[in-house]
Amino acid sequence: MGDNNSVDRARYDFKKSMQEIMNFKGRGTELISVYVPHTKLISDVMAYLRDEQSQASNIKSKATMKNVTSAIDSIMSRLKTYKAPPENGIVIFCGEVPRAGDQTKMVQYVINPPEPIGAFLYRCDSSFFTEPLESMLLDKKYYGLIVIDRKEATLGMLSGSKITVLKHFDSLVPSKHHQGGQSSVRFERLIEIAAHEFFKKVADNATTVFLDSIMDLQGIIVGGPGATKDFFIKENYLHHELQKKVVSPLFDTGYTDESGLKEVVDAAQGTMQDMQLTVEKEYIQRLFREIRKQDGGLSAYGETEVRNAANMGAVEVFLISEGLKKSHVTFQCPNGHIHEKTVDDPDVPIQCPDCGQNAKPTSSEDLVDNFFELADTYNARLQLISVDSEEGDMLLKAFGGIAALLRYKVA
Ligand code: ZN
Numbered sequence: 504m505g506d507n508n509s510v511d512r513a514r515y516d517f518k519k520s521m522q523e524i525m526n527f528k529g530r531g532t533e534l535i536s537v538y539v540p541h542t543k544l545i546s547d548v549m550a551y552l553r554d555e556q557s558q559a560s561n562i563k564s565k566a567t568m569k570n571v572t573s574a575i576d577s578i579m580s581r582l583k584t585y586k587a588p589p590e591n592g593i594v595i596f597c598g599e600v601p602r603a604g605d606q607t608k609m610v611q612y613v614i615n616p617p618e619p620i621g622a623f624l625y626r627c628d629s630s631f632f633t634e635p636l637e638s639m640l641l642d643k644k645y646y647g648l649i650v651i652d653r654k655e656a657t658l659g660m661l662s663g664s665k666i667t668v669l670k671h672f673d674s675l676v677p678s679k680h681h682q683g684g685q686s687s688v689r690f691e692r693l694i695e696i697a698a699h700e701f702f703k704k705v706a707d708n709a710t711t712v713f714l715d716s717i718m719d720l721q722g723i724i725v726g727g728p729g730a731t732k733d734f735f736i737k738e739n740y741l742h743h744e745l746q747k748k749v750v751s752p753l754f755d756t757g758y759t760d761e762s763g764l765k766e767v768v769d770a771a772q773g774t775m776q777d778m779q780l781t782v783e784k785e786y787i788q789r790l791f792r793e794i795r796k797q798d799g800g801l802s803a804y805g806e807t808e809v810r811n812a813a814n815m816g817a818v819e820v821f822l823i824s825e826g827l828k829k830s831h832v833t834f835q836c837p838n839g840h841i842h843e844k845t846v847d848d849p850d851v852p853i854q855c856p857d858c859g860q861n862a863k864p865t866s867s868e869d870l871v872d873n874f875f876e877l878a879d880t881y882n883a884r885l886q887l888i889s890v891d892s893e894e895g896d897m898l899l900k901a902f903g904g905i906a907a908l909l910r911y912k913v914a
Pocket of ligand 1: 836837838839840855856857858859860
């Protein structure tokens with residue numbers, strides 16, 4: 504369970520940081536991006552940055568020069584904390600970005616990329632250089648594709664909207680209409696043996712291409728022109744782990760080559776969308792069923808109620824909307840009162856509820872991350888709920904994006 508949360512959380516954090524980074528625009532050419540692959544020596548990077556820093560003294564605009572210099576400083580002091588780059592390398596974005604009014608603020612993002620960085624790269628520009636990371640935002644999850652009849656079969660995969668052909672087979676199964684002079688019973692038998700061997704070959708190849716990555720395999724979509732596809736599935740030719748992933752229903756296509764793969768993907772479009780949202784939908788529907796019970800059932804919703812339940816160890820699954828754009832801040836007033844609060848913008852001053860004085864944030868965290876921590880503390884699952892479905896939209900609008908399914912009722 505914990506592992507499941509940590510993968511989801513890393514992905515959420517990466518996506519959220521990327522959204523922010525891609526939106527920043529500098530006033531001048533002063534936003535710095537540094538990509539350090541695993542194999543690069545930190546000392547080489549430091550030398551490179553020192554060189555860039557000395558060249559920055561040639562920049563005409565005083566303000567830009569100052570901003571570039573201090574951004575490089577900040578990157579260097581961050582890099583100093585590493586003996587070597589992490590396994591996938593490291594990417595640092597740093598620079599002065601506009602804030603409300605005429606203000607600017609220095610931002611720094613340190614990204615541990617989900618995939619390896621290819622080459623060392625330094626950019627100073629009016630926006631951050633994010634292209635090498637953008638493809639990593641794509642989901643690694645994919646669908647397996649099989650189109651089959653007795654003459655031909657093709658294996659493929661669909662990731663994002665890209666279809667890739669993995670294997671193509673022409674069968675040697677003779678056509679039933681071409682009996683020649685042979686005894687028809689014997690010939691029929693030969694045909695069935697040949698067909699059986701062909702189906703086995705297709706299935707064995709499916710095992711080879713899909714079984715290793717079964718963790719990312721969302722489902723196998725099967726299509727073809729006639730009854731062969733149904734026979735192929737019904738007779739359990741596929742490896743049992745793959746067989747479990749076969750998407751129902753099977754789809755009719757006119758072809759069993761590359762264009763057949765395109766046909767089957769088109770035909771399965773609606774089914775795939777439903778599948779992605781199914782897990783989330785099931786959780787939300789379970790929540791609604793609990794809420795409708797006279798005593799409120801095993802549910803909690805709204806931030807305060809969910810936190811209370813969590814602190815009693817009663818939460819089984821947190822249901823948190825991806826559409827939450829809030830921060831959880833700890834703040835302290837001049838009289839030393841300490842409070843925690845959830846706010847839309849952590850930069851807006853807060854009044855102390857005890858004495859009314861202006862209080863300053865001492866720490867601030869994304870609200871979703873804050874709930875991920877709560878989930879880890881209490882060994883609960885956290886399910887992120889996208890806003891793409893009616894249920895997800897309702898969670899955000901009616902319950903403020905925060906709800907939970909409970910292990911037991913809290914008073
Ligand atoms: Zn106070």
